[in-house]
Amino acid sequence: MTGVLYLMPNTLDFGVxxxxxxxxxxxxxxxxxxxxxxxxxxPCWVAENAxxxxxxxxxxxxxxxxxxxxxxxxxxxxPRANKGAPALSPGSLQTLLAPALxxxxxxxxxxxxxxxxxxxGAALVQAAHALxxxxxxxxxxxxxxxxxxxxxxxxQSFAFVGYLPVDAAARTARIRxxxxxxxxxxQTQLMIETPYRNAAxxxAxxxAxNGSTRLAVSCGLTLATGWxxxxxxxxxxxxxSSIPNDTPAVFSLLA
Amino acid sequence: MTGVLYLMPNTLDFGVxxxxxxxxxxxxxxxxxxxxxxxxxxPCWVAENAxxxxxxxxxxxxxxxxxxxxxxxxxxxxPRANKGAPALSPGSLQTLLAPALxxxxxxxxxxxxxxxxxxxGAALVQAAHALxxxxxxxxxxxxxxxxxxxxxxxxQSFAFVGYLPVDAAARTARIRxxxxxxxxxxQTQLMIETPYRNAAxxxAxxxAxNGSTRLAVSCGLTLATGWxxxxxxxxxxxxxSSIPNDTPAVFSLLA
Numbered sequence: 185m186t187g188v189l190y191l192m193p194n195t196l197d198f199g200v201x202x203x204x205x206x207x208x209x210x211x212x213x214x215x216x217x218x219x220x221x222x223x224x225x226x227p228c229w230v231a232e233n234a235x236x237x238x239x240x241x242x243x244x245x246x247x248x249x250x251x252x253x254x255x256x257x258x259x260x261x262x263p264r265a266n267k268g269a270p271a272l273s274p275g276s277l278q279t280l281l282a283p284a285l286x287x288x289x290x291x292x293x294x295x296x297x298x299x300x301x302x303x304x305g306a307a308l309v310q311a312a313h314a315l316x317x318x319x320x321x322x323x324x325x326x327x328x329x330x331x332x333x334x335x336x337x338x339x340q341s342f343a344f345v346g347y348l349p350v351d352a353a354a355r356t357a358r359i360r361x362x363x364x365x366x367x368x369x370x371q372t373q374l375m376i377e378t379p380y381r382n383a384a385x386x387x388a389x390x391x392a393x394n395g396s397t398r399l400a401v402s403c404g405l406t407l408a409t410g411w412x413x414x415x416x417x418x419x420x421x422x423x424x425s426s427i428p429n430d431t432p433a434v435f436s437l438l439a
Numbered sequence: 440m441t442g443v444l445y446l447m448p449n450t451l452d453f454g455v456x457x458x459x460x461x462x463x464x465x466x467x468x469x470x471x472x473x474x475x476x477x478x479x480x481x482p483c484w485v486a487e488n489a490x491x492x493x494x495x496x497x498x499x500x501x502x503x504x505x506x507x508x509x510x511x512x513x514x515x516x517x518p519r520a521n522k523g524a525p526a527l528s529p530g531s532l533q534t535l536l537a538p539a540l541x542x543x544x545x546x547x548x549x550x551x552x553x554x555x556x557x558x559x560g561a562a563l564v565q566a567a568h569a570l571x572x573x574x575x576x577x578x579x580x581x582x583x584x585x586x587x588x589x590x591x592x593x594x595q596s597f598a599f600v601g602y603l604p605v606d607a608a609a610r611t612a613r614i615r616x617x618x619x620x621x622x623x624x625x626q627t628q629l630m631i632e633t634p635y636r637n638a639a640x641x642x643a644x645x646x647a648x649n650g651s652t653r654l655a656v657s658c659g660l661t662l663a664t665g666w667x668x669x670x671x672x673x674x675x676x677x678x679x680s681s682i683p684n685d686t687p688a689v690f691s692l693l694a
Binding site: 310331333 | 554565568576579657
């Protein structure tokens with residue numbers, strides 16, 4: 185009997201409050217008890233980041249005691265394909281899943297939100313399918329879906345396109361391409377940026393898009409200090425919002 | 440002081456277990472306590488379906504007692520734009536938000552999953568932004584994100600395209616168009632179907648797609664009887680899976 189690969193959602197708060205209100209928010213604000221219970225019993229994890237996974241498990245332990253001591257829980261980091269290292273090879277991924285082949289349940293967890301969405305975990309999930317392991321995704325926060333719902337933009341057709349180019353000219357060209365795509369298919373386009381470039385991306389969007397295009401920003405999702413604004417580009421320009429450079433944000437547009 | 444529009448995720452089980460194991464699954468398996476607590480205190484709802492919203496609130500009440508009796512809670516159905524009725528007018532939507540303008544918090548809830556995603560709720564969210572109301576999305580299950588994570592397909596670029604045409608020739612053309620789009624942008628394409636057409640859509644996908652294209656199906660997400668399969672079209676054909684005609688499914692492809 186092989187183990188199951190559980191896809192464990194993480195919070196969106198990166199284990200810290202960005203306000204002055206003290207420790208991290210209660211896990212139960214954003215994670216179902218079902219997922220917390222599962223996290224408390226898994227003996228084995230594949231993680232985007234081992235350190236933040238240990239911090240996550242400490243928060244789990246405050247709600248549901250861990251079945252075994254934290255030190256006894258095996259946490260293996262997913263190899264990083266995007267830092268000059270060779271791409272994730274099927275062989276290395278199958279090694280990470282060896283405990284599941286041996287009958288243990290394994291959790292996959294990322295730094296924030298759903299694993300395998302906007303992070304490198306998908307290759308592990310594909311390896312699990314190739315090994316005929318059972319894959320079970322657990323409910324939890326997804327910044328994309330929270331941002332899309334909060335945008336009020338078309339939720340019946342949407343695309344997530346990841347990061348935009350950093351180079352200004354290439355970024356402007358990409359924004360105009362996305363606006364055209366959005367207009368043609370009436371498809372909401374969602375994108376993210378590293379927080380310290382939030383203001384640069386917002387400026388680039390306001391400069392490149394038509395005034396009638398709708399632009400939504402969700403900043404600090406699930407945080408008490410979070411906000412969601414959805415307006416035409418013209419309205420954003422005539423009444424600007426300042427955006428922090430240390431808080432994750434999701435940007436959405438509909439032309 | 441105006442009220443807040445809370446976007447309340449619903450379960451994906453439609454209030455029933457599709458197995459023989461008795462009543463609906465525990466709300467806490469899929470919904471965070473934070474969302475359940477909020478649901479228990481909201482005096483006013485806009486709902487895709489009032490009847491299923493009352494059933495949802497009864498389940499909430501089993502975990503966190505409702506602040507006021509169910510009969511005292513105001514539930515207004517969102518006008519249906521897609522049934523020959525006139526499109527949702529800004530005026531009618533602003534009427535639905537009158538309680539929020541008068542200071543009461545309002546919840547928006549759909550039949551399943553995140554409201555305003557793959558359902559008609561987005562117009563209400565846009566109306567709330569136009570009225571400068573605060574919009575707060577709450578964490579919970581999203582069949583799209585669960586299916587995408589479970590697919591192991593590209594989670595860094597994906598699109599949800601809703602329903603495919605029912606007409607066989609138009610459906611095949613649309614599937615081929617999506618395969619081309621997916622190949623060109625390396626973008627996972629997600630779609631849904633009414634459950635009784637699950638088998639027809641699966642067949643159409645297997646017949647229209649290239650053998651090397653990857654196809655994933657998530658059926659009965661969050662249910663004990665649920666399953667997720669991700670394979671090449673060639674593998675699906677040589678080893679078919681039967682798909683039930685009474686259980687919601689999400690289909691994903693990556694060429």
